[in-house]
Amino acid sequence: MRTVHFEHRDHWRNKVYPSPFHSRQKELNVLRTWSRWYDYLSVPAYFDATLEYFAARNACAVFDLTPMTKHVISGPDALPFLNRLVTRDVAKIKPGRVGYCVWCTDEGQVIDDGTIFHLEPGRYRLCSQEHQIDWLMINANGFDVDIVEDTHDVAGLALQGPTACATLKRMGLAGIENLTPFGLAHFDFSGTQLMVSRTGYTGDLGYELWIDPDHAELLWDRLFEAGELHNIRPMGSDALDMTRIEAGFILAGVDFMPAMHTVRPTHTRSPLELGLSWLVDFNKPLFNGRRALLEEKARGSRYRFVKLDIEGNKPANNAYVFDRREKNIGWITSAMWSPSAKKNIALATLDMPHGKIGDEVLVEIYYQRELKWSRVMANARVVKDPFWDPPRRRLTPPADF
Amino acid sequence: MINRGEKMIIIGGGHNGLVCAAFLARAGYAVTVLEAASQVGGAAVTHEFAPGFKVSQGAHLLYLLDEGIRKDLALDSHGLKMAGTGLATTSISAGGDYLRINGDQLDGPGAEPDDQAAMPEYLRMMNRFAGVLQRLHNRTPMRLGTTDRGDLKALARLGWDIRRMGKRDMREFLRITGINVYDVLQENFNSELLKGALSLEGVLGTFLGTRSNNSVFCALQRMSNGARYDLPAGGMGAVSEAIAAAARSHGAEIRTSARVRRILTEGEEACGVELEDGSVIEARCIISNADPKTTFNRLLGAQHLEAGFAHRVRNIRSNGCVAKLHLALSEPPRFTGLPDEFTGDRLVIAPSLQYVEHAFNHAKYREYSKDPVMEITVPSLHDDSLAPAGQHVLSAVVQWAPHNLKQGWSEAKVAFTGRVMDVLAKHDPEIRGKTLYSELLTPADMESGFGMTGGHWHHAEMAMDQFLMMRPVYGAAQYRTPVNGLWLCGAGCHPGGGVMGSAGRNAANAIIESAGG
Numbered sequence: 001m002r003t004v005h006f007e008h009r010d011h012w013r014n015k016v017y018p019s020p021f022h023s024r025q026k027e028l029n030v031l032r033t034w035s036r037w038y039d040y041l042s043v044p045a046y047f048d049a050t051l052e053y054f055a056a057r058n059a060c061a062v063f064d065l066t067p068m069t070k071h072v073i074s075g076p077d078a079l080p081f082l083n084r085l086v087t088r089d090v091a092k093i094k095p096g097r098v099g100y101c102v103w104c105t106d107e108g109q110v111i112d113d114g115t116i117f118h119l120e121p122g123r124y125r126l127c128s129q130e131h132q133i134d135w136l137m138i139n140a141n142g143f144d145v146d147i148v149e150d151t152h153d154v155a156g157l158a159l160q161g162p163t164a165c166a167t168l169k170r171m172g173l174a175g176i177e178n179l180t181p182f183g184l185a186h187f188d189f190s191g192t193q194l195m196v197s198r199t200g201y202t203g204d205l206g207y208e209l210w211i212d213p214d215h216a217e218l219l220w221d222r223l224f225e226a227g228e229l230h231n232i233r234p235m236g237s238d239a240l241d242m243t244r245i246e247a248g249f250i251l252a253g254v255d256f257m258p259a260m261h262t263v264r265p266t267h268t269r270s271p272l273e274l275g276l277s278w279l280v281d282f283n284k285p286l287f288n289g290r291r292a293l294l295e296e297k298a299r300g301s302r303y304r305f306v307k308l309d310i311e312g313n314k315p316a317n318n319a320y321v322f323d324r325r326e327k328n329i330g331w332i333t334s335a336m337w338s339p340s341a342k343k344n345i346a347l348a349t350l351d352m353p354h355g356k357i358g359d360e361v362l363v364e365i366y367y368q369r370e371l372k373w374s375r376v377m378a379n380a381r382v383v384k385d386p387f388w389d390p391p392r393r394r395l396t397p398p399a400d401f
Numbered sequence: 402m403i404n405r406g407e408k409m410i411i412i413g414g415g416h417n418g419l420v421c422a423a424f425l426a427r428a429g430y431a432v433t434v435l436e437a438a439s440q441v442g443g444a445a446v447t448h449e450f451a452p453g454f455k456v457s458q459g460a461h462l463l464y465l466l467d468e469g470i471r472k473d474l475a476l477d478s479h480g481l482k483m484a485g486t487g488l489a490t491t492s493i494s495a496g497g498d499y500l501r502i503n504g505d506q507l508d509g510p511g512a513e514p515d516d517q518a519a520m521p522e523y524l525r526m527m528n529r530f531a532g533v534l535q536r537l538h539n540r541t542p543m544r545l546g547t548t549d550r551g552d553l554k555a556l557a558r559l560g561w562d563i564r565r566m567g568k569r570d571m572r573e574f575l576r577i578t579g580i581n582v583y584d585v586l587q588e589n590f591n592s593e594l595l596k597g598a599l600s601l602e603g604v605l606g607t608f609l610g611t612r613s614n615n616s617v618f619c620a621l622q623r624m625s626n627g628a629r630y631d632l633p634a635g636g637m638g639a640v641s642e643a644i645a646a647a648a649r650s651h652g653a654e655i656r657t658s659a660r661v662r663r664i665l666t667e668g669e670e671a672c673g674v675e676l677e678d679g680s681v682i683e684a685r686c687i688i689s690n691a692d693p694k695t696t697f698n699r700l701l702g703a704q705h706l707e708a709g710f711a712h713r714v715r716n717i718r719s720n721g722c723v724a725k726l727h728l729a730l731s732e733p734p735r736f737t738g739l740p741d742e743f744t745g746d747r748l749v750i751a752p753s754l755q756y757v758e759h760a761f762n763h764a765k766y767r768e769y770s771k772d773p774v775m776e777i778t779v780p781s782l783h784d785d786s787l788a789p790a791g792q793h794v795l796s797a798v799v800q801w802a803p804h805n806l807k808q809g810w811s812e813a814k815v816a817f818t819g820r821v822m823d824v825l826a827k828h829d830p831e832i833r834g835k836t837l838y839s840e841l842l843t844p845a846d847m848e849s850g851f852g853m854t855g856g857h858w859h860h861a862e863m864a865m866d867q868f869l870m871m872r873p874v875y876g877a878a879q880y881r882t883p884v885n886g887l888w889l890c891g892a893g894c895h896p897g898g899g900v901m902g903s904a905g906r907n908a909a910n911a912i913i914e915s916a917g918g
Contacts, residue, residue, distance in 0.1 A: 077704070084704060106709035106876075138712045142703025285668040288707045291883070 016041055019066045020155040020216035024224075028234045035237065038131065039151065040067035045236040050339070052239035056202055057340050057388075059231030060164040062223060063240050065156030065208060066216075069131050072150055074123040077143040082116060082124060084287050085139050087271055087280040093118045098182045098197050102271050102279055103135075108292030109259040109268035111135060112252055113276075115199060117184060129252040135260065139288075155216035159223065160206030160243070163230035165398040168196070168207060171226035176207075177397035190218055201240060203247020205392045230401060245334045246341060246388035248307055250274055255305070255333040255347055269349075270296055275305040303330070304355040307387070310344040310380040313337055314367040321348055322362040322377070329354045332363065341387040346380070357384045405429045405916075409686040410674055412661045412700065413852070413891065415443025418690030419644040419655075420905030421890040423474050426651035428913050433682070434653060435674065437660035437852060440638070441645045443690070444851045444858065445900050447638030451838035453789045454729040457637035458842070459851065459858065461725075461778050461796045462488070462630045462747060464623070465899035466640065469539065470906055474647040481643035484784035485632035491746040492598035495827040497738025500594040501746065510738070511594040523589050527624055530574050533562050535625040538896040538903045541911050542870040542878045578618055579865060583611040583754055597751035602628070605776060605798065606858045606898065608722050610761030611754050615864045622863055622897065630747050632783050640900060664689070664700045664887060671886035674700075685886050688908060692853050692860035693717055693873035693893040701884065710883055713874035717893070718867065721844035721856030722764055724802035726775075726821055728795040729788070729838040734779060734829045745782035750775040750824060764801035769817045772824055774800045792837075797821075804844035804855045814843055859898025860891055869895055880908040881915070888912055 019025065019040050030047040042064065045052060055061040073082060082090040086101040093099040095118045102113040114128035126132070133149045140147055159167065168176045179185050179198045187194045192215045200206030211219050224232055244251065252258050256269040270293060271280050280293055310316050316335040323329050330350035338345045346363070354361070359382040366375050392398055409425060411418045414436030422432045440446055444459030463483075471477070489503040492511065500511030505521040507513075543555035563571055577585050582603035586596040602623045603609065603616035610616070633639045645655055660677040664687055673683040689696040693714055697703060703711040733744055751757050751774050760770040776798040781788040788794050799821050806813055818841045825832045844856025853860060861873050870878045873893040880888050890908030892898040 080704060084708065106707040135708075139708040141708070141711050141715055142698070142705075286705065286707070288709065291669075291707070 015039060017152070019064050020213035021064050021066065021157070021220050023217060024220045025064065025234070037067040037237070038069065042067055043234070043236040045238045046234045049236060049238035049242070052233055052235040053242045053339070055231065055233035056161045056235055056239060056243050057204065058162065059233065060159055060161035060167055060227060061233050061235035061239065062220075063158040063160065063235045063237075065158050066154070066213075068151070068156060069128045069149065070151045070154050071126045071128075071132065071136060072119075072123065072148045073126055073136075073145060075143075075145040076122075077145045078122050078124055081139065081143040081145040082126075083284060084143075085136075086116070087287055087289065087293070089281045089284055090116060090124075095119075095121045096184045098184060098199050100279070102274075102276055104271065104289030104293070105259045105268075106288055106292065107259075107268075108270045108289035108296060109262075110256055110271055110274060111259045113250065117197060119184070130258050130260070153212065155211050155213045155219070157209045157219065157223065158200055158202075158206060159209060160200045160202040160204055160235075162205055162392060162399070163227070163232075163401045164206050166401045167223065167227040167230045167232055170230070171222055179207075180396045181394055190215060194219070201247070201249060202243035203249065203386055203388050203393060204243070204390060205395070205398050241334075242336055243388070245336050245345065245347060246338050246386065248347065248386035250305070250347070251334070255349075266302070269303065269305075270301065272296055273301045273303040273305060273349075301352055304350050304352055306348050306350055306355040306382045307384075308332070308346040308348050308361070308363065308380045309383045309387075310346055310363050310365075311378050312365075312376065313344055314365045314376060314378070315344065316346045316363045316365045316378070316380075319346075319366070320364045321350060321380075322364065323354060324360065324362070326362065329361065338387050343387055344378075345387045355382050357382055406431055407686070408433065408682075408684045409688060409912075410435060410682060410684045411688045411690060411890065412664075412674065412696075413437070413443060413690030414441040414641075414645070414655060414657065415690050415891065416445045416641050416644055416900050416902055417891050417905035417908075418443070418688070419641060419648050420470055420474070420902040421688055421690070421909045422653040422655070423644060423648035423651055424906050424909035425912065426648055426653035428909070430913075432648075432653040434648070434655040435659040435661050435676070435682075436655065436657045439658050441655060441657060442638050442641030444847065444853065445637040445641045447636030450727050450840045451729040454792070454794050454838065455636060455787045456727045456780070456794045456796045459725065459847070460637055460900050461780065461798070463633050463637065463640060463900055464628065464630045465626045465901040467539065467626070467901055467903050467906070470902040474644060476640075476643040476647060479643040479646035479650070481640060482634040483631050484634040484780065485745065486629070488630040488632065488745070488747045488778075489743070490598055490630070491739065491743050491748050492594040492752070493736050493739055493748055493750060493828055494594060494752045495737065498594060499736075499739050499743070500592060500598065501743060502595070502598060507595065511592055513592045516590045516592050516595050519589050526570070526573065527621065528628070529566065529570060530578065531621040531624040531628075533559075533566075533574065534621055534896075536562055537869060538625065538901070539907065541880065541907055542872070542895045544879065545870055578621065579614055580617055581612050581614050582616040582620055583758065585617055586611075586754060593753035593755075597753045597757055598749045600754055600757050601749055601751050601774065601776060604757065604761065604774075605800065606723055606863070608718065608720050608764060608801075608803070608862055611758045613761075618865050618868075619863050623899070626901075632778065632780050634784050635786055636780065636784075637900065644902070661700060663702070664696075666701070666705055666884060669885055671884050686888070686912065687886060688888040688890050688912065690891040690905070692719065692857070692891060693877070693889065694719060694854040695852060696889060697882075701887070706883055710874070710876050713876065717873055718862040718864070719855040719857040719860065720862070721804040721847060721853070721858065722801045723844065723856075723858055724799040724817070724821070725842040725847075726795075726797040726799050726818075727840040727842075728832075728836050730793040730795055730835045731837055732791070732835050733782065733793045734795060734832060734835070736828045737830070744779055748777040750777070750828065761801055764803045767803055767805050767807040769802045769806060769813065769820070770800065771820065773802070773821055775821075775824065797825075799841075802843055804848065804857070810843040810845035814841060817841065817843070858892075860893035861897075863897050868897070872897060880911040
């Protein structure tokens, strides 16, 4: 693992690095507010989270992904290693493709979710929200596999929104419009390699750009230069959170407790309880949690993860959910007023058997109006589809702007 | 589901594997035992280490063999005989004092009146506590966190076993079981020779010093069959041979020189074994008498297990600490101050608690003891089949000799043998002159010779966190493993090491029960 050579040599005091894009972020960070995202400083909002959100939905927005935990997994057993680790069949992720996945404990409880990039035949990158190197090393027992955490060696930017493709084209990435969702492409960039994946956390047209940290600032500059006419904006984590709720994506530590950080055994969640059964491939002979998940499938899950369409416009953060007889049946994990869907939306965990598509429930929302607290029992309906899922998300080539 | 008549394979013909085979064969199953060595017995074997001199190569005293197994398999009618029974323990010293422990009687110049008075009560207490463990030995461990009636009943029974000891004994049981022998012996006795000798019950065969917690637990475990030391006629190999004969009489097939290379799986099912010679034997029930690390990491491969389970297996503590010294002697040893009539006792060199603790200290730093502790037998005094007439063999368990020795055993073996002989010579100055031939087996030798990870006699350290439903690890403590059709039956399972046989019989019972009786 390479040590990052930043000007701030005293990072050991708190082990928080400035991101390789820090010099550029600093200039744009009007609010001068920073948060910690594991090893890095991250920007919650540069100026106004809602405006940044609208940039992502109506133009394009840039989000610094560098703090994502990254690993390179290679060696003769890389594929069997990953297939034992995650619940889906990694053999189906061909070279040059990316796959979303979750991984579990032996008890079938989700440790984290992330993406596997099949960089080249037999060589993979695993990106995760949480630090995973301990669990990966534990998993390496019995496999001929090389695992390197290279979080600090790769700088990442997400470019998300309808004008993202046009911006990259203008930056000179020839043929980028032909990249299909979950595809990978490589480009020469000022003497280094720029990897672009058509992936993201916004549920919209978008790309993620991966480069060595020495070229990070140049990438930022070229991107903003090319994006000027396409209304490019920086985006902080608050705006990103809004987009991911609209897309129905879960967030570790918010919508579920990562199993390794959970003390009480009933507070963890299985993939089936997070609406991720499509990621679990029981045709694989063995993966961590398979036996437990098979049992769960036969016995029935404890919880159901649902999307709620709530009446009114008061965001239902931290709310309890009740059935029609006002019996508590669960709680909201993420909620917002969705400006794009024009709906009051939420993600929630409900006790089984509640939460079938179309079920009507009540949400107890507390809200403040000019400091005065009020409470409403709002009607809500369990819905199937994400609140934001535009056709351009999948369209290849995307429309030009 | 296994049908009667369907082939079962037992990997390893150690005593537990043979016991398991005998009980399965007796219940009508077609069992084949595959033993890597040319003789059965594993570490319970008799071995001719010099022309005409034979000795028990691993364990040299029989003190835990389950009476029920001995009876059910009619081992006595299959040739099991004792050359010596109820051996007294005699603590010897370089100064010539000695102390003889014969049941609850203390004799010899080292015996003190206070200790003589305290001994019966100490033994009563320890034997009573050991009885609680003993009652757990012949059952499959209960699982925690289930609502299964059998599990709950077994837990309640354990609770009742402790509770019914009465307030005073229960309190004492709960107080001392987790602590160390040093403290308990200091509370009860004065004589250093006595305390040193008794402390060995807690630390022999372990990576524990007298002041290490768990050592009382180990002492109770060792004393769980009445703390009676027997010497089988013909050495420990005779025990294994008798069990093998019983197994054969019930129809079990036992193949020696058949080393298993790996366990074959199909999906999550065990489907057979591949031998070193490349041949494959198919079976849907594979029972491993090998230690858990060998079974899961080497024979099966950790990649065939879920990662959390494989990680627990990797973390099993199995750093063997015991070396074994064998001497071929031209005449019997004669220890300073010790009357000749007692030379056939179980002799211990553990002259004080401090001596034993210091001997252990080295092991913590991956060194061998400068002044090792020894448990010595001269079996040829009881059994003339072991040595030519008038000549003798001495067998000594020597501690501590950690498997993970800093400089490695190939380098250190000669020097350590020298240290051991020096310590012996302090007690019998003539010993070097009488020695015709000597052999020292280090944990490294036992690992390669017996296939035990870390050369650990008990396959996995005996300790409360590696006992009962946690032995060898949670998820395999009921003899069944996460791989369907693969079972464990060795000392790495409950109730653990020592030539006991209970793990083998419990495994057989669990398999028979899973097949529907």
